[in-house]
Amino acid sequence: MRRVHRRPAAVLTALAALLGSTLTAGPGDEAIADEPCSLPRSAIHHSEGVDTWNEEYPRPVGELRAVMLFLTFPDAEPELTPQRIAADYFPATAEYFRAASYGRLDLRAHVVSEWLRMPRDSRDYGIRRDWDSALRSAYVRDALKVVSQRVDLGGYDVVYLVADPDAPGVDSDATKVVNFDEPIRVGNDEIRRIVTVFERRDPDRNVLAHETGHVFDLPDLYNRPEKGFGDWDTHVGDWDLMGSQFGLAPELFGWHKWKLGWLRPGHVDCVRSPGTTHHTLQPLGAPLDKENPASDTRLAVIRTGPEEALVAEARTPVGNDATTCTRGVLLYRVRSDVPSAEGPIEVLDGHPDTSACHAASVNPSLADAPLETGESYYDADAGVRIEVGERTVTGGWDIKVVRS
Structure with missing residues (x-):
């Protein structure tokens, strides 16, 4: 995400049309690999090509700033403080990336230590893994409208929106990165993707590191069986976080x-x-x-x-x-x-x-x-x-x- 200096616009106009599962922008021009053994980046989502860097994604080197915001709903009263829930994810996520990057990535999370109230009950959004696009758009639209009144999102490289884990409509299988086919503007801020977190307590191990990997343009390495039944881990097993966050050897390849x-x-x-x-x-x-x-x-x-x-x-x-x-x-x-x-x-x-x-x-x-x-x-x-x-x-x- 980057800051743009434009006249403030209406928040998330026509958001439903912008939500998508892919980003199709081309790669940057800087070669980062030895050409004979690198692979070319293709136009597919999260291509494993290493000959260039896709500048639509934050380069995970140096200090990156993340913000973690917490959403509650009218149909539930939070049982925990935002700080307690944040402790499930940080510093563990930052430590994972510090080790994986050989100290080259310093992911710093700012925790907004208050609950921000969504306008609708948690059940009204139909939260689940294969989410109805209209309901998902409504959730994202409402969430960004709420949080943008509290935080300048343009000051951060990564945005985590954490739903109250005790709300009745929260489905932990719905945690994912939401990409936009085109950047959206919230006030003066241009946003390309957000991490929506719906984890119950205790959350899945390494779940936030996995989702943050997508923010850095890494693909899912699991196998999604037809209709959700079957073995999800046939491609890489335990051997990379992007395959399974539960793996015994979750180091990135x-x-x-x-x-x-x-x-x-x-x-x-x-x-x-x-x-x-x-x-x-x-x-x-x-x-x-x-x-x-x-x-x-x-x-x-x-x-x-x-x-x-x-x-x-x-x-x-x-x-x-x-x-x-x-x-x-x-x-x-x-x-x-x-x-x-x-x-x-x-x-x-x-x-x-x-x-x-x-x-x-x-x-x-x-x-x-x-x-x-x-x-x-x-x-x-x-x-x-x-x-x-x-x-x-x-x-x-x-x-x-x-x-x-």
Whole structure:
């Protein structure tokens, strides 16, 4: 969101026509990746391309300001203070991103410590996951009108609108980012998206970090089954926050860290041509080596098609992955032409005949996907074999990539 200096306009005129599920603006001009192994950004929502940054989204580097506002309704009296509810999300969300970004993102939340009254009962908005568009528009219109009278929204990069968790019409499955096809103006402020929070107490673990990931242009990595029945975690299992906020290894993939600017091209080994190459992968969640950046490889990337790449990274129980129950070299395939929630990233299962972590994993069959010393994986479609060698003194692994 950015501040525009215009004459104040009516709040959210024709909002229903502006609400949408996609943003189609083109990418910015600044290249942020090594071209031979980066993928081009496509026009789809939350494309996994890393060759440019989409300037419609706040770049998650440096200090970003967030505001958290709390909405109550005539049909319920809040049982908790805004400060108590805010403590469910912060500082945990900021700490998640501080660790994931290697200290490059400082997300600072301003909590407005009062309840702001919505004009209609919570049940009147029909809040749910697959929300009627007219009712959703009414909710957003009313909410922004209420909060804009209290806060200058243009002063913030991220806006969280938190509904009273004890209101009878609140459905925790409805928490999401609401995007606008075109920016809307609230007074002098131009807004492109907001995070609507409908979590019951206690909220889902890491839920706000997941939704904030969308604010930074990251896609959903889960699989949404037809009619909502089936396994949601078949694409990436526990291995990225954007797949499941309940995952045992919720660290963002190294590809996402590259996309967001937290890893630089120098942290990426690009396999450009046929033959055999050797790489040393440092643990993805460990702090960056500022003294020896040339030896601090976090990703090995093999470009396998115009819009597809094969990626290897080392995952160990450090940082945001502290609760993982396995470790090793994780392999996954990335496509920049596949939309959010349709499988833009697929973890490759290094042990397809076994599973692990049944008591806690969101998908035990992928919990033991990483390869350890002496193991290998052959991707017949890409003609690529990856062999895992010895562990290093820094906790990573040496790998060999053989490309035909």
